[in-house]
Amino acid sequence: MNTMRNPGWEWLMAQRWILPALLLIGFGLAFAIPEYNLLNKYVQLVMMYVGINIILTVSLNLVNGYMGEFSLAHAGFMAVGAYTAALLTQKVLPIADYPGLFPLAVLAGGLMAALLGLIVAIPSFKVRGDYLAIITLAFLMIVKSVIENIDYIGGPRGIPGIKKLTTLPWVFFWTVATIWVVRNFVYSKYGRGVLSIREDEIASDLMSVNTRRVKFLAFMVSSFFAGVAGALFAHLLQFISPRVFDIIKTTDVLIMVYLGGIASISGSILGAVLYTVLLEVLRPSNFAALVSWLPDVIFDPLNQYFIRHLGVWRMVIMPLALVLVMLYWPRGIMGLREFRWFVPKRDLDAHHRHVAHGGSHDAPHGH
Amino acid sequence: MTLLTATKVKHYFGGLCAVADFNLQLQSGELMGIIGPNGAGKTTIFNLITGVYRASEGSIRLRDVELVGKTPHQITALRVGRTFQNIRLFRDLSVLDNVRIAHYAQVHYSPLEALLHIGRYRREEQRIIDNSHRLLSIFKLEHLAGETAKNLPYGSQRRLEIARALAIDPELLLLDEPAAGMNPNEIDQLMEFIQWIRQEFKLTILLIEHQMKLVMGICERIMVLDFGQTLSEGPPTVIQNDPKVLEAYLGEGSIG
Numbered sequence A: 001m002n003t004m005r006n007p008g009w010e011w012l013m014a015q016r017w018i019l020p021a022l023l024l025i026g027f028g029l030a031f032a033i034p035e036y037n038l039l040n041k042y043v044q045l046v047m048m049y050v051g052i053n054i055i056l057t058v059s060l061n062l063v064n065g066y067m068g069e070f071s072l073a074h075a076g077f078m079a080v081g082a083y084t085a086a087l088l089t090q091k092v093l094p095i096a097d098y099p100g101l102f103p104l105a106v107l108a109g110g111l112m113a114a115l116l117g118l119i120v121a122i123p124s125f126k127v128r129g130d131y132l133a134i135i136t137l138a139f140l141m142i143v144k145s146v147i148e149n150i151d152y153i154g155g156p157r158g159i160p161g162i163k164k165l166t167t168l169p170w171v172f173f174w175t176v177a178t179i180w181v182v183r184n185f186v187y188s189k190y191g192r193g194v195l196s197i198r199e200d201e202i203a204s205d206l207m208s209v210n211t212r213r214v215k216f217l218a219f220m221v222s223s224f225f226a227g228v229a230g231a232l233f234a235h236l237l238q239f240i241s242p243r244v245f246d247i248i249k250t251t252d253v254l255i256m257v258y259l260g261g262i263a264s265i266s267g268s269i270l271g272a273v274l275y276t277v278l279l280e281v282l283r284p285s286n287f288a289a290l291v292s293w294l295p296d297v298i299f300d301p302l303n304q305y306f307i308r309h310l311g312v313w314r315m316v317i318m319p320l321a322l323v324l325v326m327l328y329w330p331r332g333i334m335g336l337r338e339f340r341w342f343v344p345k346r347d348l349d350a351h352h353r354h355v356a357h358g359g360s361h362d363a364p365h366g367h
Numbered sequence B: 001m002t003l004l005t006a007t008k009v010k011h012y013f014g015g016l017c018a019v020a021d022f023n024l025q026l027q028s029g030e031l032m033g034i035i036g037p038n039g040a041g042k043t044t045i046f047n048l049i050t051g052v053y054r055a056s057e058g059s060i061r062l063r064d065v066e067l068v069g070k071t072p073h074q075i076t077a078l079r080v081g082r083t084f085q086n087i088r089l090f091r092d093l094s095v096l097d098n099v100r101i102a103h104y105a106q107v108h109y110s111p112l113e114a115l116l117h118i119g120r121y122r123r124e125e126q127r128i129i130d131n132s133h134r135l136l137s138i139f140k141l142e143h144l145a146g147e148t149a150k151n152l153p154y155g156s157q158r159r160l161e162i163a164r165a166l167a168i169d170p171e172l173l174l175l176d177e178p179a180a181g182m183n184p185n186e187i188d189q190l191m192e193f194i195q196w197i198r199q200e201f202k203l204t205i206l207l208i209e210h211q212m213k214l215v216m217g218i219c220e221r222i223m224v225l226d227f228g229q230t231l232s233e234g235p236p237t238v239i240q241n242d243p244k245v246l247e248a249y250l251g252e253g254s255i256g
C-alpha cells in the first residue's frame, strides 16, 4: 500500500479511471491485433503466453504468497485442466459446429482442477512448510503417472492435433477474470483469513478464522485458475503430453511468483511479463540475434558452448534463479505491496481515515 | 450466573503434568486474576479454555456448552476473546486488518459473494470497517489504521492486541499478562482501562498477571497456582495473608 512517495506517482495511482480505461483499450486491441495483423504472429503468440502465465502466477500466489505455503502442485492442476478441456473439445463437444462452446471446456477444466485442489487442501490441515511441499510434489507426480497410464488419453504420447481455439481475446478475457476474482477474494474476509494464516496460524484460529474453510477456498480458487490456464495452454500449443506438465513447469511459475513478489497481484503480473519475455530472449535463435554484434572471437565460442545449448542451460539457470531470488530477494519486486489501482476504494479509504471520530468515545487511556 | 465452569481439568505434556486438578467457577461479569510462579500452568489453562490444547481430562463449559474437543475458532465464535503473553499480532498486516480479521465469524457473506463482490459483501465490509474504526479510536490507534502492526511501539502493540480481542465481540475476555513490560505509570492507566472496557463491553475478565499492584488492585477474586495445583483462592485481602501463598509466591517480596 505504501509504495513510492513521489507526488506524480501518487497522483497517477489516485486516478481510478485509468485501470478500467486500460482494460477497455486492452480488449479492443485483443480483438484488433489478430484481426488486422497489427503485430506479427510470433509476438501475438508471446502475448498469449504472457496472459496464460499471468493466470498461473496470480493463482499460485494465492497459496504460496498470500497463504505462505510452498505448493509444487500447480503444473498438476494445469495438466488436469488441459486434459479435461482437450478431451471435451476433441471427443465430446461438437466444437467444429459450435466453436462458441470453447469457454465451456475451459470452465470444465477449471472445475475439474478445483475438485482436485480440494483434495490437496486436506493434507494442509495437518502439515505445513517442507512436508506440505513434499506432499504437493507427490501429487504432481501422481497426476503425471496416472495420465501416462491411461491409454484412452494417449498415455505417455499425449494428445496431438488439439484444435487451436485459444485466441488473443479469450486469453485476455480469462486473464482479466483471474485477476478480478483473485483480487476480490483477497479483499474479503476469506482473503484476510489467508493472510492471517501466513502470519500466525494459531493466532488466526484464535481470532475466529475458520482456517480449514479458508484453506479449502484458497486451494480451490488457486487450482481452478491453474486448470483454466492449462485449458488455454492446450488449445494454444495444440499438443499436450504428461511431460509438458512436469516440475520444470511448476518451477517456472514459482520463479514468476517470487520474482514479482509474494502476496501481490500487481507483482505477479510484473513477474509473469518479465519472466515470459526473458524466456523468449533466452531462446537460442533470439539470444544469438541479440548478441550478434559481438566480435566473432567471443561470439563463436559463446554460440558453440552456450547459446546452442540454452535449452539445457535453462534447466540450470532457472532453478538457480529461483534459489537466488528466494534467498536474497524474498519479497521480490512488489512483495506484500500492491498498486493502489488493484485495491478496492473502500479498503484504501479505510486505511487512510485520519480524522478521529468526534469525542463519542472517552476512554481513560493514552500513552 | 456462572459463565465458565472448569471441573477436574488435567493436562499433561508428555510426562509433565502442567495442570493437575483445575476447578473454576467464573461468574458472569466477574474480574478474576490468576497468579503463580513461572511455569505454574497459567498460560496452559488459557490454552485449554481456548482450544489450543485439548485437556487430557476434565470438562470446561461455557454456560452449558462443553468446550473440550472444540477447535479454537469454534470456541472464539462462542464469544471468547484473548490476548497473548508474548504479543502475537499479525505483524506484517495493517493495524486495521489485524482488527478486521478478528471479525471473521461475524461477517455474513458466502464465498461466492466474496469472489464476485456482490450481495451482502459491500454492506458487511462497510459494517466491519466501521466497527474496526470504532475499536481503534477507543484505543487511540485510529490514526495508525494503515500502519504495519510491527512498526507500532510496544505499548501500542499491546493495546492493538486488546482491540483485536474485543473485535471478537467477547463475553469472556482472557488477558495473559497485559501489564508485561509496562512501567508503574502505564500500569495505573492499564488498571483504569481494564475496568473501563469491562463496563463498556459488559465483559467477564480472567487475567494472568505477575504485577501484584494490578492484580490486587482490580481483581475481585484471585486464584494462586503452583506446579499445576491450585494453592489458594479468594479475594485479594485473603490471598495477601494466606501463609501458603506467601511461602510459594509472594515471599519474594514482590507484594505491593
Ligand SMILES: Nc1ncnc2c1ncn2[C@@H]1O[C@H](COP(=O)(O)OP(=O)(O)OP(=O)(O)O)[C@@H](O)[C@H]1O
Binding pocket: B013, B016, B018, B036, B037, B038, B039, B040, B041, B042, B043, B044, B045, B085
Ligand atoms: N507446548 C508445550 N510443550 C511442553 N511443555 C510445555 C508446553 N507449554 C508449556 N509447557 C510446560 O508446562 C508448564 C506450564 O507452562 P505455562 O506456560 O502454562 O506456565 P505459566 O504459568 O504461564 O508460566 P509463566 O509465568 O512463565 O508464563 C511449564 O513447565 C512449561 O514448561
Ligand SMILES: [Mg+2]
Binding pocket: B042, B043, B044, B085
Ligand atoms: Mg504464561
